[in-house]
Amino acid sequence: MMSAANDILCYSGIVTSPMKVFAVSDLHVDYRENLDWIDSLSRDRYREDVLLLAGDVTDDLRLLGSTLRALKSRFAEVLFVPGNHELWVDGGEFSCSLEKFDAVMSLCSHEGIRTGVYTKGCVSIVPLLGWYDFSFGQPDAFLQRAWRDFRACRWPAEFDSQAKICDFFLRQNDRYLSTDNVHVISFSHFLPRLDVMPAAIPEHRRKVYPVLGSARLDHQIRKLQPAIHVYGHSHVNQAIEIDGIRYMNNAFATPKEARIARKELVCIFDTEAVPSVLAGENRREPA
Numbered sequence: 001m002m003s004a005a006n007d008i009l010c011y012s013g014i015v016t017s018p019m020k021v022f023a024v025s026d027l028h029v030d031y032r033e034n035l036d037w038i039d040s041l042s043r044d045r046y047r048e049d050v051l052l053l054a055g056d057v058t059d060d061l062r063l064l065g066s067t068l069r070a071l072k073s074r075f076a077e078v079l080f081v082p083g084n085h086e087l088w089v090d091g092g093e094f095s096c097s098l099e100k101f102d103a104v105m106s107l108c109s110h111e112g113i114r115t116g117v118y119t120k121g122c123v124s125i126v127p128l129l130g131w132y133d134f135s136f137g138q139p140d141a142f143l144q145r146a147w148r149d150f151r152a153c154r155w156p157a158e159f160d161s162q163a164k165i166c167d168f169f170l171r172q173n174d175r176y177l178s179t180d181n182v183h184v185i186s187f188s189h190f191l192p193r194l195d196v197m198p199a200a201i202p203e204h205r206r207k208v209y210p211v212l213g214s215a216r217l218d219h220q221i222r223k224l225q226p227a228i229h230v231y232g233h234s235h236v237n238q239a240i241e242i243d244g245i246r247y248m249n250n251a252f253a254t255p256k257e258a259r260i261a262r263k264e265l266v267c268i269f270d271t272e273a274v275p276s277v278l279a280g281e282n283r284r285e286p287a
Contacts, residue, residue, distance in 0.1 A: 018271055018272050019076075019270075022049060022050070022051050022075075022266065022268065023052040024052075024054070024250050024252055025231070025233070025252070026233065026253050028085075037252070046076070047074075047076060050076060050078075050118070051075045051077070054231060055081050055082055055083025056086070056189060058085065059086060059087075059091065064104065068080070068108065077118060078112075078113050078114065079115070079118055079125055080113050080114070081115070081128065081189050082105075084189070087100050087149075096156060097155055117179055122181055123183045123184075124181035124183070125187070126184065126185070126186040126226065128220060130166065130190035130213060130214055131162065131166040132166060132190060133165075133166035136209045136215070147211055173220050177220055183269070185227065185229075185230070185268070185269060186221060186228075188232075190231065191214075192214070192218035192247070193215060193247075194209060196240055197234065201236070213233065226245060227246065228245070228247075229247050230268060233251075235253040235257055250266040
């Protein structure tokens, strides 16, 4: 079967119009060094390309807006899912994290940032919202005290557990799970499964595992069946294939986390090199 849309032709899975898909998460532009990196990105190199931005840019709505504008000026399309930092409300401007979520999504719409399914010819990219529900373990006393979300996020009274918060966001994904195309890519901020974390993570660093994501998110991914799923949040860069899906994390992370974060864009899909990219030959790009 052959189809044509948005200047891309498909025939037997071959995409003939060039487009690259890049991914990055956890930009944390509250750090000046991270914001400088965005300013250093080429204004010409990515004009035909798509950026997947997998959450945790900043909790500051104005800074989020200026960052999204800077990225949109460089890429043909920017796709975004909010992370936990975007929903912090301890700054006082918003009374509830759901109110902040609505404001973030409205901002994206105003700035031309895509938060729904994006399809160009044979390629469909699906954003998946999420949260954590302690399906990866129960938080200990230290995590209960230290994890800022527990103080910085505020929820309606009926959201009286992390599982109910997670339920709300996962339900938003249901409408996208029937997306079908020759090439399907999905992305989320939160982790869909714990075994994407490297086995070498020291035991004392695993205390944060309960707040990394939800196994129920992976149930949705399994229903969608993408070739690639990009996630963020852990700040531990990774690329691993599990049961036919390639899970990838390209976190920019904080300035001190250079050892576990690449600090660069990574091309996760290239319409001119589909077989090699899907086989795991992800290409790093200069700024």
